Amino acid sequence: MLIFDAHLDLAWNALEWNRDLLQPVSTIRDFEQQFPGCVPGDATTTLPALRKGNIGIVIATLLPRFERTHAPRTFYQSRVSAFAAMQGQLAWYRTMCDAGQMAELSDVTMLNSHIDSLQNRVSDSSAPVGFILSMEGSWAVPDPSYVERWYNMGLRILGPAHYGPDDYGHGTGSEGGLKEKGPELLREMDRVGMLLDVTHLSDDCFWEALDIYTGPVLASHHNSRTLVPGDRQLTDEQVRTLLQRDAVIGLALDSWMIRPGWVRGKTDPQTVCLADAVDHIDHICQLAGTTKHCGIGSDLDGGFGKEQCPHDLETIADLQKIADILSERDYSDDDIAGIMHGNWIDFFRRAWG
Numbered sequence: 340m341l342i343f344d345a346h347l348d349l350a351w352n353a354l355e356w357n358r359d360l361l362q363p364v365s366t367i368r369d370f371e372q373q374f375p376g377c378v379p380g381d382a383t384t385t386l387p388a389l390r391k392g393n394i395g396i397v398i399a400t401l402l403p404r405f406e407r408t409h410a411p412r413t414f415y416q417s418r419v420s421a422f423a424a425m426q427g428q429l430a431w432y433r434t435m436c437d438a439g440q441m442a443e444l445s446d447v448t449m450l451n452s453h454i455d456s457l458q459n460r461v462s463d464s465s466a467p468v469g470f471i472l473s474m475e476g477s478w479a480v481p482d483p484s485y486v487e488r489w490y491n492m493g494l495r496i497l498g499p500a501h502y503g504p505d506d507y508g509h510g511t512g513s514e515g516g517l518k519e520k521g522p523e524l525l526r527e528m529d530r531v532g533m534l535l536d537v538t539h540l541s542d543d544c545f546w547e548a549l550d551i552y553t554g555p556v557l558a559s560h561h562n563s564r565t566l567v568p569g570d571r572q573l574t575d576e577q578v579r580t581l582l583q584r585d586a587v588i589g590l591a592l593d594s595w596m597i598r599p600g601w602v603r604g605k606t607d608p609q610t611v612c613l614a615d616a617v618d619h620i621d622h623i624c625q626l627a628g629t630t631k632h633c634g635i636g637s638d639l640d641g642g643f644g645k646e647q648c649p650h651d652l653e654t655i656a657d658l659q660k661i662a663d664i665l666s667e668r669d670y671s672d673d674d675i676a677g678i679m680h681g682n683w684i685d686f687f688r689r690a691w692g
C-alpha cells in the first residue's frame with residue numbers, strides 16, 4: 340500500500356542533527372548511541388526506511404529551528420539568519436534530487452507523473468521519494484513580500500506559526516490572534532497560491548486566518564482535542580470548519596498528542612500503541628460522516644524518537660500497520676487507500692487543479 344506522509348522534517352534532521360538520511364535507521368542509532376542526551380531520541384526515519392514502508396510521497400519541511408537545550412535559543416535570533424539557514428535546508432533537498440534520491444513535486448503534472456512512476460516501485464528499491472515543499476512557522480519570511488520569493492523558490496505550503504508567538508501571530512502554547520503583519524502575510528499567500536497549513540496556529544489565529552485566507556487549507560499533522568486536551572489538537576468545531584473547507588487532516592504520531600496525560604520522558608512508552616493513534620482518525624471520520632478528510636502526517640522525525648512513538652512502531656516503515664488496524668475496524672479497501680494516500684493526492688489535485 341502506497342503511503343503519503345504529510346509531515347516530515349527531513350532536511351532539518353540532516354543539517355541540524357547531522358544525520359545521513361541515506362543510511363538505514365539502525366546505522367544512525369548505532370552511531371548516536373555514543374552521544375546520549377545530545378540527539379532527539381532513537382531515529383525512526385531515513386530514506387531507506389521510507390522506501391521499505393512504501394512511503395512514496397511526503398510533505399517535507401523547511402524548519403527554521405535549532406538549539407533545543409535552551410528554549411530562548413531554539414529560534415534564530417534574526418529572520419535574516421533563519422532565511423539564510425533555510426537556503427541550506429533547501430539545498431539539501433535539491434542535492435537529494437540531483438542524486439535521484441528524492442523528486443520535488445511542485446505542480447499537478449509533476450504529482451501525477453510521480454504517482455505513475457510509483458506503480459513500478461515495488462521492484463525498484465532506489466526509486467526517488469517524492470516531496471512537496473512546506474515551511475513550518477514563518478520565522479524565515481522576513482516580511483510578507485518574501486512569500487512570492489519563497490513560492491518562486493519552490494515553497495508550496497506555509498504554516499504561519501510554530502511554537503509560541505511570532506511577528507505574524509501566535510502558535511502552539513501561546514494565546515492571541517494575528518499580529519499586525521499577519522493579515523498581509525495571509526493575503527499574500529492567497530495571491531500567489533501558497534497553501535495554508537493551520538497546524539500550530541493558536542485558536543484565535545486559526546479562526547482569524549480562515550476568515551482572511553480563501554484558498555485551500557490543510558492540517559498537516561494534527562489530532563483531535565476531544566481525545567487529547569490541549570491547544571496542539573483540533574476541537575470538533577475546528578474540524579467541522581476544516582471539513583467545510585475540504586481540508587485533509589494528517590494523523591500525528593507523537594505520543595503526547597495521542598494519549599491524554601502522556602508526559603515526555605516520564606510516561607512508559609509501552610502505554611501507547613498505533614491503535615490508539617487510529618482512534619483519532621476514527622473520531623474525525625465519524626464526525627465527518629466520511630473518510631475523505633483523513634490522512635497521515637506522522638511528524639516521526641520532529642525532534643523525538645522511538646521512545647515517544649507508539650510502542651509497536653520501530654521505524655517509519657511500520658506506518659503500514661495503520662492499514663491493518665483500519666481493516667480490523669471494518670474500513671473498506673477504498674477508504675483505507677484514501678486514508679493511506681488517496682485523500683492527500685486528491686487534495687493536491689484539487690488545490691493545484
Ligand SMILES: [Zn+2]
Nearest residue numbers: 475560638641
Ligand atoms: Zn509540528
